[in-house]
Amino acid sequence: MLSYFWFSYATSPAPIRRADYGVSVNTAESSAVPAPSGRQFRISSGEHRATITEVGAMVREYTVAGRDVFVPFAENEPAPVFNAAVLQPWPNRLRDGAYTADGVRHQVAVSEPDRDTALHGLVCWYRWTPVDVADDAVTLELALPAQKGWPFQLVLQARYTVSDDGLEVVVRARNVGTGTAPYGVGFHPWLSTGGTPLDECTVSLDATTHVTVDDRLLPTGTEPVAGPYDLRATRSLAGLDLDDAWVDATRDDSGLSWARLGRPDGTTAAIWMDGSMDCWQVCSADHIDGYERFGLAAEPMSCVADAFNTGERLVRLAPGDEHVVRWGATLL
Incomplete structure (x- = not known):
């Protein structure tokens, strides 16, 4: 366990069992070739089952009583459309892949060349380290290093838990470097239609203000x-x-904001976020080649696109500071 592992548990962490994941924890001891999504951490409680990947700490699949809540992807492929990815240290798009922090201009790689933006942060393709594994929960950790265009150092944790209430995700970021880091976080689950066309489903979203954008999908303002x-x-x-x-x-009596995908079979795939986040992105995938309308992305976020440049809802994470968000999903 890393010396700066700060999350405390009521009980001692369960041992990480090599046989559970198909690839040795110490790869020097195994000739197995890792799957593109890395080791698979399977957690379950009652009828709720989820598989979390080593690469990107993504939810590869989440089912209730055998029914998909999220659109799954195969173990032997990289996540094709950021499936349930953790989006740090920024969600959505960064204009020109550039920003200024403390008077210094920084440039990261442009990953969406058609719009000249850097999309969905830096952590999706790193291998995260398991630091606590149990039958119904797993915690993965990543030490995000300083790199070209990102001169900051963060330690990130994502804890996934399943229970009779559904899937709960708690994500923490701590600045272990010396400079104040601009920071935002989001998540990219695709709600499953249950095998029916998206046009036969319904949607609802708890929010009162729409973000207007330009042709690069970068914010220009807001409107009721x-x-x-x-x-x-x-x-x-x-x-x-x-x-x-x-x-x-907007929020219910429990302080949760919801996005819901109603399905023709009478079930509803739903995502919630607590008061730690105030933004949603919803995508019907109409313009994603090969994945048109295959599901509905409902993305809880702490800020919207280009927050590093606009400053809107941007977190400025000082050395030693920690930022925590919580969201989850279920089948209603």
Whole structure:
């Protein structure tokens, strides 16, 4: 365990069992070739089952009673469309892959060349380290190093737990470097239609303000929800083309904000976030080649696109500071 591992548990961490994951924890002891998504951490409780990947700490699959809540992807392929990825240290798009921090201009790699943006942060393709493994929970950790365009050092943790209530995710970031780091976090689960066309499903979203964008999908302002962007009441997804953000999330009596995908079989795949985040992105995948309308992304986020440049809802993580968010999913 790393010396700066700060998350405490009521009980001692369970041992990491090599046989559980198919690839030796010490790869020098095994000739097995790791799967593109890395080791698989399978957790379950009752009818709830999830598989978390070593690469990217992604939720490769989440099912309830054998029914998909998230669109799964295969163990032997990289996540094709950021499936349930952790998006750090920024979610969504960064204009020109550039930003200024403390008066210094930084440039990271442009990963979305068609729009000249850097998409979804830096951590999706790192191998995360398991630091606590149990039957119903796993915690993975990543020491994100300083690198070209990112001169900061963060230690990140993602803890996944399943229970009768569903899947819960707690993600922490601590600045272990010497400079104040700009920071945001988001997540990219694709809600499953249960095998039916997206047009036969419904959507609802707890948010009151829509984010307007330019042709690069970078923010230009906000507006009260109206027309196709008012998802507060359940509405059909037939013909609805979405790749939009919302802010000013509304919450239920438990302090949770919800995104819901209603399915023709009467079930609802749902994602919630607590008060640690206030932004949603919803995408119907109309313009993703090969994956058109295959599911509905409902992305809880601490900030929307280009926060490193706009400063909107941007976290400035000072040395030693920690930032924590919580979200989850279930089948209703």
